[in-house]
Amino acid sequence: MESVGAMAMGRQGSGRPKVSVIGAGMVGGAVAQYLALRDYADIVLIDIVEGLPQGKALDLAETAPVLGYDSHLSGGNGYHDTAASDVIVITSGIARKPGMSRDDLLRTNMGIVRSVTQQAMEHSPDAVLIVVSNPLDAMCHVAYATANIPRERVIGMAGVLDSARFRTFIAEATDVSVEDVSAMVLGGHGDTMVPISRYSTVAGVPITQILEPDRVKALEERTANGGAEIVSLLKTGSAYQAPGASVVEMVNSILLDKRRVLPCSVYLQGEYGIEGLFVGVPVKLGREGVRQIIELALTAEESAALLKSAAAVQDLVDAMARLDAEAVSEA
Ligand SMILES: NC(=O)c1ccc[n+]([C@@H]2O[C@H](COP(=O)([O-])OP(=O)(O)OC[C@H]3O[C@@H](n4cnc5c(N)ncnc54)[C@H](O)[C@@H]3O)[C@@H](O)[C@H]2O)c1
DSSP states (O other): OOHHHHHHHHOOOOOEEEEEOOSSSSHHHHHHHHHHHOOSSSEEEEEESSTHHEEEEEEEEHHHHHHHHHOOOEEESSGGGGGOOOOEEOOOOOOOOTTOOHHHHHHHHHHHHHHHOOOOOOOOTTTTEEEEOSSSHHHHHHHHHOOOOOOGGGEEOOHHHHHHHHHHHHHHHTTSSSGGGOOOOESSTTTTTEOOOGGGTTEEEGGGGTHHHHHHHHHHHHHHHHHHHHHHHHOOOOHHHHHHHHHHHHHHHTTTHEEEEEEEEEEEEEEGGGGHHHEEEEEEEETTTEEEEEEOOOHHHHHHHHHHHHHHHHHHHHHHHHHHHHHHHHH
């Protein structure tokens, strides 16, 4: 119990779980916004740009009285306030700019993800890490190698977003509520992702039994192209609302120990015949991170598509090793 005088002196420690979002850009801001609305966690936004995380946090704090949440929001440029976070979300990185090669982007984002992971983990060694920065599966490798924590605590966000896109298109095509649609997208987050229509359903019925094959194929292709479709419409940026909400779905399952089964990029050690790579597969998410990797029975064709997608992740991992070796030889 505290006196009214003490209360008037300012907010005391809340006792709520703490989520730190590194990178207060479009996706980071959306994560903070959707998470604040859930009203059970305190949120720290961090960015290298001075004023950006502070401004976004203050704006969201000033939204709280209107929308009625008590999540505490703060922003900063150092990691002090992130100490003892339960979950750390990494959204820092740059987008590919005109004239920039894939290697340039990979080199820059590797450096950023390595540096923020190291600093964030120093202050929160027990946190669960959710990686969002692209190229997603490759950045999961960087975070995992840097954090040096069990694989259960490094999880990439991509499948929740990709399957949300698939659900949107299925609901549209079948004229039903999105709530009655579930979808499964496996593989790396890129052109080679693998929407699995046999496991994508309307009220439990696979869409392969509802829609003509060419219609199913068109929905799968639109899903695989989902990120590019938004970029071509927005012209000056990429999707952030659905990505932000998808991260919050994962945070919820972790912090509320809901044990949702969600497709996420995780480090496979033999599951699905894949060894030593981050690839998107369904996992059960709870308080400690990944509680279980769920192995779906796949047809030969689905399995081949998943292995092809894993090979694309391997190419990026190889490219990162080459860039690291070049950096060492240049030093
Ligand atoms: N996994 C997915 O499904 C998915 C979906 C959408 C976006 N993304 C990726 O998420 C990332 C963020 O996207 P965005 O639209 O928010 O970009 P953005 O440019 O709006 O935000 C990125 C932020 O990172 C910050 N930043 C850069 N270096 C930093 C560092 N060293 N420390 C702290 N902050 C740093 C920048 O200042 C910027 O504010 C991109 O890599 C994007 O490709 C992934």
